[in-house]
Amino acid sequence: MAGAGASSADAQPANPPGAKPEDTEVYSPVPPVVTPGKSDADAPSDAIVLFGGKDLSHWVNTKDKAPAGWKVEHGEMVVAKAAGNIETKETFGSYQLHLEWKVPTNVTGKGQARGNSGVFLASTGSGDGGYELQIMDSYKNDTYVNGQAASVYKQSIPLANSMRPPGQWQSYDIVWTAPKFNADGSLKSPAKITAFQNGVLVQNDYVLTGETRYIGKPFYKAHGNSPIKLQAHGDPSPPISFKNIWVRKLAD
Secondary structure: OOOOOOOHHHHOOOOOOOOOHHHHOOOOOOOOOOOOOOOOOOOOOOOEEEEOOOOOOOEEEOOOOOEOOOEEEOOEEEOOHHHOOEEEOOOEOOEEEEEEEEOOOOOOOOHHHOOOEEEEEEEOOOOOOEEEEEEOOOOOOOOOHHHOOOOEOOOEOOOOOOOOOOOOEEEEEEEEEOOEEOOOOOEEEOOEEEEEEOOEEEEEEEEOOOOOOOOOOOOOOOOOOEOOEEOOOOOOOOOOEEEEEEEEEOOO
């Protein structure tokens, strides 16, 4: 038995005779070269630009898959609440996502009825089915904390409230690990999310317990690759805007 003064280093195994530094050097596979954007918010060379300020060609209405009914004004994507939710034409598994959003300066209401929207990291239905990271005005606006901005809706309270005031752009940088399912539909591995709001860590490798739900407990139902969805919330406050949305597919 080691003496009372033994350190943890004393318990480490010694290198075998003749060990060399080269024994633990790995040369393949070589990571792909990705050219970063000019700023941290700009799309890198391997990204899919989902909205670059010109058109909604990557988006459709969630309900009927018709061309997206939101507006493009001054390089911004503006929510058209009457048109309903929109989602990407392309489906995704795991990915890195960047998007920027702005609550207007003339926002009205309070609580959940103030600048409400959401990004559904995997859309699984025509309504609000899927996994939502909340978007709303949480600058000096109280609501239930598992429903404020940067929460995994009704599941995970954000680690910080890093909201800027209305009228200023907010950014989300998200790493989404899609759930996996067995052939019989049972859950093989759950979804996970890491997210930063305005450069501040707000979700740290959180393991979701299922799809986010307005009423009731979350649960999983089997699905494959899914669109990314943006919500047209029905509250009466003026609509929010989005810009600079890009995604990088990640190997599962």
